[in-house]
Amino acid sequence: MKPDWLWFHRDIFPSRVCRLFARFWLFFLISVLSSPAVAALPGFEFMLQHIRHPVFTARSAEIKFTAFPSPALVVTLDDLVMGGHRWRNLRMECNQIHVSRDGADCDAGVLRLGKKSLSVNVQFSLQRKSLIIGIQPVPVTGAREKWRLEIGWQEDKWHGVLKIMNGDGTLLADLLPLEEKQIQIHQARLNGEIHLSGSGVAISALSAHLNVSQLSFGDASGLHAGEHISLQMDADARQTGKDWQWRGKIAWPEGEIFWQPFYFSGQGHEFAIAGTLHDRHINVTHGRVDLAGIGKAKFSAVADVAGRTLQQIRFSATDLELSPLFDSILRPLAVDTALAETSASGRADFDWHYRDGEHQSLVIDLQDVSLIDAHDRFSIEELNAHIPWNHDEKRNGSIQFDNARVLGIPLGATRIPIETKGAQFSIPRAEVAVLDGKMQIENFLAIHETTGWQWQFNGALLPISMEKLTEALRIQPMYGTLSGTIPKMRYANSTITMEGELVSGIFDGVAVARNLVLENPLSLTPHLIMDMAMHHVDLDLLTRAYSFGSMQGRVDVEVNNLELVDWEPVRFDTKLVSSAGNYKRRISQAAIKNLIALGGGGAVTAIQRSFLGLFGQFSYAEIGWRCKLRGHICQMGGIEPATSDGKSYVLVKGSGIPAITITGYNQEVDWPELLKRLERAVESSNPIIH
Amino acid sequence: MYKQLIRCTALVLLGLFLWAGHAGAVDFEANTPAVTRLKQNMQQRHNQLAPFYDTGAVGLTRDGLIVLRDANAVPLSGRQAVNALVAAENQDRNALYREIALANNHPEWENDIRSTFAQRWIASARSGWWYQQGNGTWQKK
Numbered sequence: 001m002k003p004d005w006l007w008f009h010r011d012i013f014p015s016r017v018c019r020l021f022a023r024f025w026l027f028f029l030i031s032v033l034s035s036p037a038v039a040a041l042p043g044f045e046f047m048l049q050h051i052r053h054p055v056f057t058a059r060s061a062e063i064k065f066t067a068f069p070s071p072a073l074v075v076t077l078d079d080l081v082m083g084g085h086r087w088r089n090l091r092m093e094c095n096q097i098h099v100s101r102d103g104a105d106c107d108a109g110v111l112r113l114g115k116k117s118l119s120v121n122v123q124f125s126l127q128r129k130s131l132i133i134g135i136q137p138v139p140v141t142g143a144r145e146k147w148r149l150e151i152g153w154q155e156d157k158w159h160g161v162l163k164i165m166n167g168d169g170t171l172l173a174d175l176l177p178l179e180e181k182q183i184q185i186h187q188a189r190l191n192g193e194i195h196l197s198g199s200g201v202a203i204s205a206l207s208a209h210l211n212v213s214q215l216s217f218g219d220a221s222g223l224h225a226g227e228h229i230s231l232q233m234d235a236d237a238r239q240t241g242k243d244w245q246w247r248g249k250i251a252w253p254e255g256e257i258f259w260q261p262f263y264f265s266g267q268g269h270e271f272a273i274a275g276t277l278h279d280r281h282i283n284v285t286h287g288r289v290d291l292a293g294i295g296k297a298k299f300s301a302v303a304d305v306a307g308r309t310l311q312q313i314r315f316s317a318t319d320l321e322l323s324p325l326f327d328s329i330l331r332p333l334a335v336d337t338a339l340a341e342t343s344a345s346g347r348a349d350f351d352w353h354y355r356d357g358e359h360q361s362l363v364i365d366l367q368d369v370s371l372i373d374a375h376d377r378f379s380i381e382e383l384n385a386h387i388p389w390n391h392d393e394k395r396n397g398s399i400q401f402d403n404a405r406v407l408g409i410p411l412g413a414t415r416i417p418i419e420t421k422g423a424q425f426s427i428p429r430a431e432v433a434v435l436d437g438k439m440q441i442e443n444f445l446a447i448h449e450t451t452g453w454q455w456q457f458n459g460a461l462l463p464i465s466m467e468k469l470t471e472a473l474r475i476q477p478m479y480g481t482l483s484g485t486i487p488k489m490r491y492a493n494s495t496i497t498m499e500g501e502l503v504s505g506i507f508d509g510v511a512v513a514r515n516l517v518l519e520n521p522l523s524l525t526p527h528l529i530m531d532m533a534m535h536h537v538d539l540d541l542l543t544r545a546y547s548f549g550s551m552q553g554r555v556d557v558e559v560n561n562l563e564l565v566d567w568e569p570v571r572f573d574t575k576l577v578s579s580a581g582n583y584k585r586r587i588s589q590a591a592i593k594n595l596i597a598l599g600g601g602g603a604v605t606a607i608q609r610s611f612l613g614l615f616g617q618f619s620y621a622e623i624g625w626r627c628k629l630r631g632h633i634c635q636m637g638g639i640e641p642a643t644s645d646g647k648s649y650v651l652v653k654g655s656g657i658p659a660i661t662i663t664g665y666n667q668e669v670d671w672p673e674l675l676k677r678l679e680r681a682v683e684s685s686n687p688i689i690h
Numbered sequence: 691m692y693k694q695l696i697r698c699t700a701l702v703l704l705g706l707f708l709w710a711g712h713a714g715a716v717d718f719e720a721n722t723p724a725v726t727r728l729k730q731n732m733q734q735r736h737n738q739l740a741p742f743y744d745t746g747a748v749g750l751t752r753d754g755l756i757v758l759r760d761a762n763a764v765p766l767s768g769r770q771a772v773n774a775l776v777a778a779e780n781q782d783r784n785a786l787y788r789e790i791a792l793a794n795n796h797p798e799w800e801n802d803i804r805s806t807f808a809q810r811w812i813a814s815a816r817s818g819w820w821y822q823q824g825n826g827t828w829q830k831k
Contacts, residue, residue, distance in 0.1 A: 222761030222769070256766045263770040332770055335777035524731060525724035525785055565789075568723040631722065631793070 057081045071097040073106070087113065092120065102127045110138065116171065129153050137168065147171075159197040164190045169215065183224060186216040192233075207236035215255065222258075229255025229266060237277075247274035261332035267292040280306045294328070295320035297350075309357075316351045322369055338522035341374035346383070363388045377522050380404040387418065394421040407521065408472045410435060423448045427457070435472065437464030437483070449492075456490040466506060475567055476675075479545040480506035495519045507545070509537035509554070528564040533557065536579050539623075549590030554579035555623060569629060569671070576625045577639070586617045587652065587660070594678070595651055595662050621655030625664075627671075634671045638664050716803060720793030728786045735782075738775055748776060749820035749828060754787065754808035755780045759820060759828060783807075 045064040051057060060078035065071070077090040094109035102125055109120035116137070123132040135147040144166055151160040169188020192210035196203055210233045218225030230253050237246035252266040269291050275284040287299040297317035303310050326344035334340055346369030353360040369383040382402035388395035400415040412433030419426045427444035439461055446455035463481040470478045487500030498516035505511070511534045519527040534557040543551045556579045563571040578585070587595075624639030638649035642663045652662040739756070742748040747763035748756050758776050761769050787807060791800040812821045812831075819831050 218762070222764070223758075225761075225766060227766055258761070258766045258769045260761075261770065261773055263767065265767070332773065335774055336781065340774060340777060340781075523785065524727055524782065525789060527724075565722055565724040566727050570722050570724075 070095065071099060073097055089113075094120070094122070111135065113171070118171075157197070157199045160195070162194040164192055164194075164210070166191060169212065182219050183217055184219070186218065188215040188217075189213045203239070205236070205238045209234050223260035224258070226255060226257040229257065231255075242278065244277035245275075246277065248272070261335070262329060263332075264328060275300075277305075280304060281311075291325075293321060293324045295325075310354070312353075312355045314353050316349075318349045320348045320350070322346045322348050322366075338373065338377065339371075343372050343374070345370050358391060361388075361390045375524065376405075376408070378404070378406050387420070389420040391422065394419055407526070408474065409469065410472060416441075425455075434461070435464050435468045437481075438462040451493060454490070454492040456488060457486075458488050459486045460484065461486065461502070461504070463505075466504075473567055475564075477546070478506065479541070480504070480508075480511075482506070482511075494521075494523075496521055506534060507537045507541040510535045525566050528562075528567070530562050532559040532562060536581075543591060549592070549594050550586075550588040550617075551591045551623075552584045552586040553620075553623065554581065554583050570631060572627070572629045574625075574627045574629070576623070578622045578624070585620050585655070587620050588617050592618065592652075592660060592662065618658050618660040619654065619656030620652050620660065622653040623651070624653075625651060629671055632671050634669050634674060636664060636666055636669060716790070716796075716799060716806070717794055718790060718803070718806065720790050722789060722793045724789040725786065725793060728782050728789060732779065732782050732786070735775065735779055739779060742772055742775075743816070743819045746818075746820045746830070747772065749822060750808075750811050750815060752808055752822040752824060752826070754804040754811065755783055757822075 045062070048058070048061040048063075050059055051061055058077055058080045060076075062074075062076045064074045073092075073094045075090075075092045078088065080087045080090060089112070091112040092109060094106035096106065096108050098105040098107070104122070104124050106120065106122040109122060111118040111120045119136045119138045121134045123130070125131075130150065130152040132151075133149040135149075137145050145168055146163075146165040147167055148163045148165075149160065150163075151158065153159070167190035169190050170185055172185075172188075172190070190210060190212055192208065194206070194208040194210070196206045198204045210231075212229070212231040212233065215229035215231065216225075216227045232251040232253070233249070235246070235248035237244055239245075249270065249272040252269045252271075254266045256263070256265040270288070271290075272286075272288045273284055274286045275282060277283070282301075282303045282305055284299070284301040284303075287301065289297045289299070291297075295317060297315060297320075299313060299315040301310065301313040323343070323345045325348070326342075330344075331339065331342070334342075347367045348369065349363075349365040349367075351361070351363040353362075364385070364387045366383055366385040366387075369385075370379070370381040371383070372379040372381075380401050381404065383399070383404075384401070385399040386397045387399070388397050397418045397420065398415060399418060400413075401411075402413050404411040404414075414430070414432045416427055416430040416432070419428065425446040427441055430441045430444070432439045432441065440459040441457050442459050444455065444457035446453055448454075461483050463483040466478040466480045466482050469482060470476060482504040484503035485500075486498065486502060489496065489498050491497075496516075496518040498513075500514070502513040502516065503510060504513075511532065513530055513532050516530040517528070519529070534555075536554050537557060539551040539553045539555055542555075543549060555576055558573075558575045560573045561571055562569065622639055626637040628635040636649070638651045639653055640650055642648040642650050647667065648663050648665050649667075650661065651664045652660065654661040739748060742764065743750075745760075745763040747758060747760050749759040751757050756776055756779055758764075758769070758772055761772075764772050787800050787804045788797070790803050791797050815821055815831050817831055820828050821831060823829050
């Protein structure tokens with residue numbers, strides 16, 4: 001087999017080098033030493049502008065030999081391209097050549113590679129059939145750097161060894177192709193051996209054992225860099241018939257690497273791989289990654305080398321520590337999502353199969369996982385899940401957790417059966433414990449579109465305490481229960497929309513929420529937009545719940561165009577009016593005082609004020625209050641204007657005996673200030689009446 | 691007569707232009723709960739970002755965001771954290787421009803608000819901080 005995509009395999013390197021060396025030596029002997037003209041020939045010099053060979057091409061090669069006063073050889077090469085690699089400004093000088101019929105030695109040669117100067121000695125022996133090249137830097141450094149290449153051959157078989165002792169890795173960096181040099185190796189120290197052997201023009205085996213230390217590299221942007229890295233590398237490959245058997249192993253005991261967006265520090269990570277090479281296909285039969293602190297993974301793969309395509313990969317990992325895995329690999333990939341500031345713990349298993357350009361299957365198992373958002377937007381604890389997925393077939397799995405919290409709302413222990421198929425994820429039916437009630441989910445379907453995930457479901461809310469819900473949402477407390485059907489809830493483009501109406505019972509009345517839209521639910525600034533109406537709400541229950549002072553009666557409330565940003569209202573059009581019908585309409589003294597606080601000073605007439613203290617309760621005919629909130633300003637109104645100039649409005653219209661009419665004078669109030677005023681009025685047992 | 695007509699028309703147009711300019715004034719200091727929350731969040735993060743502005747690791751872009759422009763100025767072990775800070779800051783900045791536009795009841799003004807903020811950030815940057823000029827090149831203030 002001659003895999004011609006391996007440049008060195010096209011015309012095998014050591015064999016060719018030795019053969020070229022031998023030919024040159026022969027040419028040298030014939031032309032210089034064996035010639036009768038040798039006495040008259042002090043040397044020779046010739047130039048080759050362009051040399052082409054299957055292995056290399058060279059430009060401007062100059063070879064100069066001088067015989068006196070001592071044999072010396074200078075070879076310069078402006079440009080050498082070999083196997084896609086390019087070197088420039090190569091120069092080798094040998095001022096002490098010992099030439100014999102057996103071969104030639106150069107004891108004190110100098111090789112210049114770009115800016116580097118290296119001391120070179122060469123021993124070439126036809127009798128021993130060996131070529132030995134030793135290279136040391138000039139001047140000799142304290143690290144005692146030494147490179148030694150030994151090539152020996154017997155008939156058609158040959159063997160080469162490169163021994164490196166404290167080798168400067170930047171030397172190899174200089175030998176890298178120019179187009180690869182966006183990554184600069186700043187420092188590296190190499191120790192070890194590389195063995196090559198073959199027959200004729202083919203390599204039949206190679207092995208390498210290298211220790212890399214003090215490795216530092218980086219690109220100009222600093223987005224790909226490593227420092228203080230140590231690596232231990234072992235590799236060998238052997239040809240068997242038409243196939244190659246190979247294996248490699250890299251251990252990374254220390255150092256650190258940042259490869260945008262990932263950061264790893266060497267803590268004993270290991271990477272091992274073994275396989276075969278057959279007919280331009282690399283088959284990784286055994287691959288193993290051992291990430292210290294995270295866990296182990298196995299993989300196998302098939303790649304088409306000529307086409308540079310990954311045809312198949314199987315990857316599986318069990319019992320991975322999720323916390324470091326999340327920190328090192330998952331979170332950096334999720335910086336633009338809600339997971340960017342999430343901490344994770346627990347363990348995870350993965351099993352992934354990829355073939356012919358498509359994901360074939362993926363199975364994720366989670367054990368005792370917790371995910372906690374730094375901004376308290378969501379959390380989940382004791383999560384255990386089996387999530388299988390297949391490209392073609394339906395798979396069943398489950399997700400269960402002990403407790404969770406979404407936007408402050410606690411969810412209890414829940415088990416959710418799931419189904420996956422293709423780009424779809426579905427939940428036929430599930431019940432999620434929400435506070436003291438439940439949320440029934442039916443026909444949940446999530447689909448991954450080009451714009452991201454979209455999902456929808458219908459279901460129902462089984463009675464949830466409004467008190468607990470409003471407390472969890474940290475909004476104005478409300479009492480009663482929330483329940484009802486959810487005709488259709490949809491999520492797309494970071495927006496949740498609810499079609500239909502959410503009906504709930506509240507303060508013995510009925511509340512209806514509709515046109516609900518929640519934008520960017522997991523962002524810092526979620527927007528909730530909805531319309532809400534409450535019918536026939538029992539004022540007695542309502543006012544008692546808020547300690548507002550007793551009021552008896554029924555009211556209808558409409559809150560249109562309600563917009564909450566970060567759960568605070570920035571817009572609504574509210575109208576509260578007495579419900580139609582016959583019912584008891586009484587208002588207590590304490591409630592009047594609080595209404596006065598709401599309506600502003602002078603809310604009752606002087607006459608009314610004089611007998612306010614005489615009665616505990618008063619009759620009324622109608623209650624009305626309106627507020628148009630824009631930003632933090634509420635434009636208030638009542639049942640009707642109290643005066644023709646429209647500067648005051650009737651909040652409570654009296655009727656019967658004793659009756660009281662309350663007029664409001666505040667037309668524009670600061671909404672947060674109004675709430676504070678109400679809170680103060682409610683908290684105070686003896687509100688001040690102006 | 692003709693010149694007077696032109697002058698009169700010009701004055702009317704100028705008046706309309708000034709009126710339109712006034713009517714379309716953006717309230718950059720809009721004080722909604724979202725804007726307040728975002729500003730608080732950004733203010734808290736600023737203390738973490740300031741050292742990276744000082745070293746030039748992070749720079750102000752011409753589109754009102756920030757970017758890790760010279761990772762070499764940050765130790766390797768800190769580059770991931772700076773990435774996360776930059777991403778979080780940009781999320782908040784994008785949200786801030788959107789929320790101010792919404793507070794002005796003109797969502798379509800978001801890009802104009804972003805441009806104005808980009809200039810404001812650069813104008814208020816400390817000496818030694820890096821910013822992106824209109825042509826995309828980086829300049830040290």
